[in-house]
Amino acid sequence: MSNTIDTIKEQINNNPILLYMKGTPRMPQCGFSAQTVQALMACGERFAFVNILENPDIRAELPKYANWPTFPQLWVKGELIGGCDIVVEMAQNGELQTLITEAAGEQEGE
Numbered sequence: 398m399s400n401t402i403d404t405i406k407e408q409i410n411n412n413p414i415l416l417y418m419k420g421t422p423r424m425p426q427c428g429f430s431a432q433t434v435q436a437l438m439a440c441g442e443r444f445a446f447v448n449i450l451e452n453p454d455i456r457a458e459l460p461k462y463a464n465w466p467t468f469p470q471l472w473v474k475g476e477l478i479g480g481c482d483i484v485v486e487m488a489q490n491g492e493l494q495t496l497i498t499e500a501a502g503e504q505e506g507e
């Protein structure tokens with residue numbers, strides 16, 4: 398569905414820090430999404446999210462577009478960073494904070 402792909406592209410281009418997840422940051426609906434939100438929130442910056450459980454078209458199309466089969470998916474500055482495993486690892490080694498702080502700087506400057 399090309400419409401859905403356009404929506405996805407818009408979301409990715411308009412939100413420098415964007416998490417596709419199951420549920421919401423306040424109420425994640427899966428442990429993988431919950432862990433990822435926790436790591437992201439610990440960075441202390443505002444981020445956008447899309448609840449894919451409420452957007453079945455995006456749930457169906459994004460994995461093909463991203464070439465990444467699962468959720469959550471963290472996108473920063475238009476690029477897929479990864480899912481839960483990668484985000485948690487990057488949180489542990491400090492890379493996530495650096496990435497998010499930098500992306501948030503651009504967000505402020507908008």
Ligand SMILES: N[C@@H](CCC(=O)N[C@@H](CS)C(=O)NCC(=O)O)C(=O)O
Nearest residue numbers: 427429466467468469480481482483
């Ligand atoms: N190892 C994955 C775990 C995520 C995962 O396995 N997600 C599954 C279950 S929540 C998924 O998104 N399945 C496809 C779907 O539910 O649409 C990661 O690092 O993100």
Ligand code: FES
Nearest residue numbers: 419426427428429
């Ligand atoms: S919803 Fe079952 S593992 Fe994520």
